[in-house]
Amino acid sequence: xxxxxxxxxxxxxxxxxxxxxxxxxxxxxxxxxxxxxxxxxxxxxxxxxxxxxxxxxxxxxxxxxxxxxxxxxxxxxxxx
Amino acid sequence: xxxxxxxxxxxxxxxxxxxxxxxxxxxxxxxxxxxxxxxxxxxxxxxxxxxxxxxxxxxxxxxxxxxxxxxxxxxxxxxxxxxxxxxxxxxxxxxxxxxxxxxxxxxxxxxxxxxxxxxxxxxxxxxxxxxxxxxxxxxxxxxxxxxxxxxxxxxxxxxxxxxxxxxxxxxxxxxxxxxxxxxxxxxxxxxxxxxxxxxxxxxxxxxxxxxxxxxxxxxxxxxxxxxxxxxxxxxxxxxxxxxxxxxxxxxxxxxxxxxxxxxxxxxxxxxxxxxxxxxxxxxxxxxxxxxxxxxxxxxxxxxxxxxxxxxxxxxxxxxxxxxxxxxxxxxxxxxxxxxxxxxxxxxxxxxxxxxxxxxxxxxxxxxxxxxxxxxxxxxxxxxxxxxxxxxxxxxxxxxxxxxxxxxxxxxxxxxxxxxxxxxxxxxxxxxxxxxxxxxxxxxxxxxxxxxxxxxxxxxxxxxxxxxxxxxxxxxxxxxxxxxxxxxxxxxxxxxxxxxxxxxxxxxxxxxxxxxxxxxxxxxxxxxxxxxxxxxxxxxxxxx
Numbered sequence: 253x254x255x256x257x258x259x260x261x262x263x264x265x266x267x268x269x270x271x272x273x274x275x276x277x278x279x280x281x282x283x284x285x286x287x288x289x290x291x292x293x294x295x296x297x298x299x300x301x302x303x304x305x306x307x308x309x310x311x312x313x314x315x316x317x318x319x320x321x322x323x324x325x326x327x328x329x330x331x332x
Numbered sequence: 333x334x335x336x337x338x339x340x341x342x343x344x345x346x347x348x349x350x351x352x353x354x355x356x357x358x359x360x361x362x363x364x365x366x367x368x369x370x371x372x373x374x375x376x377x378x379x380x381x382x383x384x385x386x387x388x389x390x391x392x393x394x395x396x397x398x399x400x401x402x403x404x405x406x407x408x409x410x411x412x413x414x415x416x417x418x419x420x421x422x423x424x425x426x427x428x429x430x431x432x433x434x435x436x437x438x439x440x441x442x443x444x445x446x447x448x449x450x451x452x453x454x455x456x457x458x459x460x461x462x463x464x465x466x467x468x469x470x471x472x473x474x475x476x477x478x479x480x481x482x483x484x485x486x487x488x489x490x491x492x493x494x495x496x497x498x499x500x501x502x503x504x505x506x507x508x509x510x511x512x513x514x515x516x517x518x519x520x521x522x523x524x525x526x527x528x529x530x531x532x533x534x535x536x537x538x539x540x541x542x543x544x545x546x547x548x549x550x551x552x553x554x555x556x557x558x559x560x561x562x563x564x565x566x567x568x569x570x571x572x573x574x575x576x577x578x579x580x581x582x583x584x585x586x587x588x589x590x591x592x593x594x595x596x597x598x599x600x601x602x603x604x605x606x607x608x609x610x611x612x613x614x615x616x617x618x619x620x621x622x623x624x625x626x627x628x629x630x631x632x633x634x635x636x637x638x639x640x641x642x643x644x645x646x647x648x649x650x651x652x653x654x655x656x657x658x659x660x661x662x663x664x665x666x667x668x669x670x671x672x673x674x675x676x677x678x679x680x681x682x683x684x685x686x687x688x689x690x691x692x693x694x695x696x697x698x699x700x701x702x703x704x705x706x707x708x709x710x711x712x713x714x715x716x717x718x719x720x721x722x723x724x725x726x727x728x729x730x731x732x733x734x735x736x737x738x739x740x741x742x743x744x745x746x747x748x749x750x751x752x753x754x755x756x757x758x759x760x761x762x763x764x765x766x767x768x769x770x771x772x773x774x775x776x777x778x779x780x781x782x783x784x785x786x787x788x789x790x791x792x793x794x795x796x797x798x799x800x801x802x803x804x805x806x807x808x809x810x811x812x813x814x815x816x817x818x819x820x821x822x823x824x825x826x827x828x829x830x831x832x833x834x835x836x837x838x839x840x841x842x843x844x845x846x847x848x849x850x851x852x853x854x855x856x857x858x859x860x861x862x863x864x865x866x867x868x869x870x871x872x873x874x875x
Contacts, residue, residue, distance in 0.1 A: 255360065255373075255509060256359060258513050258517075261352055261355070261356060262517055264352075265348070265349070265517060266520070266524070268348055269345055269348060269349070269524075269683060269686075272341055272344055272679070272682075273679045273680055273682075275341065275679075276339075276677070276678055276680070289532060289535050289536060289650060289675075291532075293528055293532065293676070293677065293680055294677060294678075294679035294680050297524075297528050298679070298680075301524055301683075304520075
């Protein structure tokens with residue numbers, strides 16, 4: 253028996269949350285930047301989160317490919 | 333404190349997170365076919381996942397809110413909880429103790445005690461642990477609901493029941509695996525949510541060197557030498573010279589040895605994560621994998637507290653300051669929520685709040701999964717239904733999850749009536765875990781240790797802790813929960829922390845000595861074969 257590769261939901265969660273935060277950064281008002289000491293922290297950190305999410309998804313995909321198509325959904329079982 | 337008004341985007345972030353949490357539970361449900369799947373994750377969990385879950389199960393409310401508060405109250409000395417306390421203990425559990433736990437094929441810590449000692453030692457540990465876990469989970473729930481009420485204005489009852497239902501759903505669907513997978517996601521969310529807070533706080537205070545200058549001002553204002561808040565070792569020679577009121581002996585022996593080793597080596601809440609690993613090698617690597625990020629966590633949870641007290645002493649560019657409690661003292665518990673509100677605009681604010689909720693829920697879920705396992709294996713199967721089928725155990729595991737959550741909700745409401753219940757719970761941990769570590773050390777490394785010795789030693793250790801607590805008191809505290817309840821105070825400690833460390837030292841020493849004495853005068857009832865199975869193929873595993 254095996255479970256699914258945790259990097260898949262982790263990657264998607266970070267990509268979606270990062271995208272939402274970047275959207276908030278696009279609509280940021282002057283007061284938002286004042287709060288964060290002059291930085292558009294939403295835009296910057298949202299982009300970092302999207303980057304992390306994509307790295308997770310890339311690792312998950314690479315590992316699934318290595319294990320073969322039949323194991324795409326069950327990539328995590330014996331990785332250490 | 334005026335509640336924060338959440339924007340649509342912040343709400344959307346919370347909803348997306350909860351959808352993922354529940355989604356993992358639903359996807360895992362089809363894999364839960366046996367009690368081993370449900371309680372031990374089928375022993376299939378990869379090392380990196382088990383390692384991060386091992387760390388994250390400990391990242392509950394007390395860790396995030398409590399460490400930031402301690403950072404503000406005691407300064408950088410709080411980091412000893414990590415570098416003197418947790419890290420050496422995690423390395424010890426990986427190198428020396430995992431071979432015993434994993435190799436014995438025990439399914440829980442109480443079951444290991446039965447294999448090594450006897451039934452009564454197992455029963456004592458199972459009962460005390462089950463009570464501790466549901467109360468601990470309830471207190472996490474209470475703290476979360478209180479905080480959400482304070483910072484978001486959410487209704488206390490709604491917060492309690494909503495968090496209970498979410499944790500109930502994802503654990504009863506996916507068992508320990510669901511808890512572990514969610515703990516790993518929570519680990520990354522906590523980093524993502526709090527790291528920008530540290531950067532912004534440091535920027536506000538003027539960088540690291542300016543922070544040290546401000547902390548010197550904090551120290552002198554509290555009648556300590558400059559550097560008492562920013563040097564971790566310089567002022568430890570004399571307990572009166574540092575804000576924690578703890579000398580080197582209490583620090584090394586109390587925190588560094590007894591309390592930390594007692595927690596990380598014997599608490600089934602964390603050990604369960606390593607026991608779910610796919611092999612002995614993976615189980616032994618689990619605490620080591622966890623120790624690496626653990627070393628960096630002071631920067632994430634203690635540094636915000638130090639920044640907050642520095643800014644309060646000498647307000648930074650943005651005017652951040654901690655508020656006072658009604659009694660005039662600073663409200664250290666609000667460091668993280670107030671910094672989130674102060675520095676984070678809408679968007680990343682939703683992420684910060686999600687990280688905060690994730691930390692509370694990982695604490696709750698960790699306790700509930702440990703409770704359902706100990707209840708099902710060590711109480712239900714051991715004493716109520718010894719011949720229960722595997723499907724019966726699986727059913728009981730799910731039922732125990734429901735019951736555990738319901739009791740936790742009750743504990744949350746119970747906690748709401750007592751101001752000092754968190755202190756009380758911490759004290760109970762010191763009473764139970766510290767002597768238990770002496771029992772484990774002797775049981776694992778001295779074959780002559782008998783079941784009677786372990787049981788009487790354990791009870792004596794708990795009793796010694798109670799007597800020490802009853803005869804001592806921290807400075808300025810009222811008698812009862814904080815000590816002095818035996819009517820005669822023999823010693824006043826500079827702080828509660830110092831009192832806790834010494835309580836643990838007394839408990840451990842008493843248990844250690846009594847266990848040896850009783851073992852020497854009672855017969856060893858375990859055969860060599862039984863002892864070997866508890867001492868385990870250790871030689872092979874260690875090579």
